[in-house]
Amino acid sequence: MAAHPERVAMVTGASRGIGALCAQALGEHGYAVAVLARRRESLDEVAATVREAGAEVLTIGCDVTVEDAVEDAVRQVMDRWGRIDVLVNNAGLIEAEVPIWEADAQQWWQVVETNVRGPFLTTRAVARVMLDTGVRIINLNSGAGTKDNPVLTAYSASKSALGRITGGTAAAGAEHGVLAFDLAPGVVRTDMTTSMHAHRNRTEWTEPSEVTTLLVALASGQLDGWSGRMVRAGSDPVATLQQRAAHGLDETARKVRLMPWGEDDPVGG
Numbered sequence: 001m002a003a004h005p006e007r008v009a010m011v012t013g014a015s016r017g018i019g020a021l022c023a024q025a026l027g028e029h030g031y032a033v034a035v036l037a038r039r040r041e042s043l044d045e046v047a048a049t050v051r052e053a054g055a056e057v058l059t060i061g062c063d064v065t066v067e068d069a070v071e072d073a074v075r076q077v078m079d080r081w082g083r084i085d086v087l088v089n090n091a092g093l094i095e096a097e098v099p100i101w102e103a104d105a106q107q108w109w110q111v112v113e114t115n116v117r118g119p120f121l122t123t124r125a126v127a128r129v130m131l132d133t134g135v136r137i138i139n140l141n142s143g144a145g146t147k148d149n150p151v152l153t154a155y156s157a158s159k160s161a162l163g164r165i166t167g168g169t170a171a172a173g174a175e176h177g178v179l180a181f182d183l184a185p186g187v188v189r190t191d192m193t194t195s196m197h198a199h200r201n202r203t204e205w206t207e208p209s210e211v212t213t214l215l216v217a218l219a220s221g222q223l224d225g226w227s228g229r230m231v232r233a234g235s236d237p238v239a240t241l242q243q244r245a246a247h248g249l250d251e252t253a254r255k256v257r258l259m260p261w262g263e264d265d266p267v268g269g
Helices: 017-028 040-052 067-081 105-130 153-176 208-219 238-246
Strands: 008-011 032-037 057-061 086-089 135-140 178-184 230-232
Touching: 008 017, 008 067, 017 032, 017 040, 017 086, 017 208, 032 040, 032 067, 040 057, 057 067, 067 105, 086 105, 086 208, 105 135, 105 153, 105 178, 135 153, 135 208, 153 178, 178 208, 208 238
Parallel strands: 008 032, 008 086, 032 057, 086 135, 135 178, 178 230
Antiparallel strands: none
C-alpha cells in the first residue's frame, strides 16, 4: 500500500480562475490536492497541471451547497489520504450588477447560498474529521464584505457573512487546532472579474503570484497569528504580516466591527 502524503489540501471551485491557481500552487509546494467543482470533467486541465508538478491529485464532482455531496467529498479524501491539512474555500458566485430593487431574487439567493452555505458545509465537514488533529481553513473573501456596494448586495452580504464564519471558526477552533483565515485576493484578472462593469477600464491587476504566495504562507503555518482575520494579496507582504503578529495584534485588527460614534456610544465596537 502506498504511503499517505505528508500534507493534503482540498480546494473548492478549483476548475478555473483563483481556485485553479491555488490548487497548482499547493501541488508545487508538496501537497496532495483534492480539487472540487460541480462538474468533475471540468477539473481535467487543473488536475493535469497539478500532476505535472509531481503531486498527487483527486478530482471530485461536488456542489458545495449540497450537504450529502460535501460529506461524500470529504469522505473520499479521507479514504484516499487519511487527512486534510488545508481547506481552501474558493467556490463562489457573483450576481448581475444592479441595485437591489432590480435584482433577480433567485440569482441573488443563489449567490448567498453558494458563498455562505458552501463554506459552512465544507468547514463543518472538514473540522469534524480533523478536530484536535488540526486543520487550516482559508476562505477566499473580499473587501466587498467590508463596505456598502450599490449594485452587488448579494455578493457583499455573502462576503460579510463569510467573515463571520471565519471568525467564529477561529474562535471555537483555537483549542482544537482548527485555524481559519480570510484571504482577499485583490482583483486578479479572471473570467469573473473581466466580466464585471466595475473592472471594465481597470489597468492594474493583482498578480496571481501575490495570491499564491500568501496562500502558501497561510497553509504552511507561517501566519497562524492571523487566524480569524483578513489578509490581502497585493498589499500584505508575508514578512510584514509576520512582524505585526509578533508584536501583537489589536483585538479588532483586520476584523469587521461596528464603529461607534464616539466614546459615549452605548453600543460600542
